[in-house]
Amino acid sequence: MTSLTTHVKRFVGPIIANRWTGIIAARVLGNRIPHRGLTIDTSSPVVDAETKAALLVNGYESAEYRFVQRYLPTDCDVLELGGSLGVISCxxxxRIAADRRQFVVEADPRLAEVLRRNLALNDCARGVEIVEAAISYGAGGTVRFALGERSDSGRIAADxxxxxxxxxxxxxxxxxIERHGxxxxxxxxxxxxxxxxxxxxxxxxxxxxRVVVxxxxxxPDHGSHDDLIAAILATGRFALLDQYGPVVVLEPKRPA
Known part of the structure; x- marks a missing residue:
């Protein structure tokens, strides 16, 4: 029965996770969307109606959620690149032990504000440090960042x-890794x-x-997500533990 329920949700979820569902849910719930035991504040203009609907039907970052619950160790620190709304951060x-540290990197200051709000709203802020920065390998200590209209559309300004x-x-x-020991x-x-x-x-x-989700x-410059996965595995330095679409779980190979 559980398997059948899961399949039904995966089929029906995308159908009802549409703009109008998000608009109605946000209005009825006051932009406080229940999601997998969390309450997610979606009042920021950067959170679009489709995202609100996906949160409501548990379709938001569902593969990441499952893999974090299944593979993330509870006894080590966590570095999260791309905090966004704070759903995965919470x-x-x-999941991890109370004495473990968590660092969340988010480049968009609007999302960093949403992230802080949702960590606090769900009593998840303790032990979390938010790093407002962009991952970049260019020269200099700063980079131009383009502010997207949606929570998932911000990017380095070259694009x-x-x-x-x-x-x-x-x-x-x-x-x-070095700065935070x-x-x-x-x-x-x-x-x-x-x-x-x-x-x-x-x-x-x-x-x-220890593990990478x-x-x-x-x-456009590099190729598809499948090309990236193939490139990572071709290095011979990672084992593929699991995959669902573009989301992978990798385990670095240690010297024998």
């Missing part, structure tokens, strides 16, 4: 396409294509994680 905080841009601090994965940690990553640059420029840092994305 899920992580509730701005006429969107408004701001200057934000730039940081690499390796720098984050991360020696035993898991990595959760959803940064809209910038993961390609980590693989190109910072593979050693990526391989330091990553949503992969295609880019």
């Amino acid at each position: 899920t992580i905080r509730r 701005a396409d006429g969107l408004p841009t701001i200057e934000v601090p730039a940081v690499t994965l390796g720098q984050l 991360l020696t035993d940690f898991a990595l959760v990553c959803d940064i809209e294509g910038v993961e390609w640059r980590i693989v190109e420029h910072d593979l050693d840092a990526l391989a330091k994680a 990553m949503e992969t994305h295609g880019t």
Whole structure:
């Protein structure tokens, strides 16, 4: 019965997770959407109606949620790249031990505000440090960041396409690991294509994680998400533990 229910939800969810569902839910619920035991504040203009609907029917980042619950260790620190609304951040905080540290990187200041609000709303702020910066491997300590209209459309300004841009601090994965003294940690990553640059420029840092939960994305300059997964596995440094569409769970291979 549980399996049947799951299949029904996966079929019906995308049908009802539409703009009008989100608009009605936000109005009825006062922009406080219940989601997998959390309450998510969606009052920011950057949260569109489709996202609100996806939250309502538990379709929001569902593969990431399942993999975090299944594979994320409870006894290590966590570095999350791309905090967005804070849904996965709260899920992580509730899963890991109270004495473990959690660092959440978010480049968009509007989303950082939403992230803080939802961590506090769900009593998940303790032990969490928000790093307002963009993952970048260019020269200099800052980078231009394009502010998207939706929570998932912000990006490095080289791909701005006429969107408004701001200057934000730039940081690499390796720098984050060093600055925060991360020696035993898991990595959760959803940064809209910038993961390609980590693989190109910072593979050693990526391989330091105990486990990696990553949503992969295609880019015009690099290829599809399948190309990225193939490129990661071709390095011979990671084992693929699980995959659902573009979301993968990777385990770095340790020297024998």
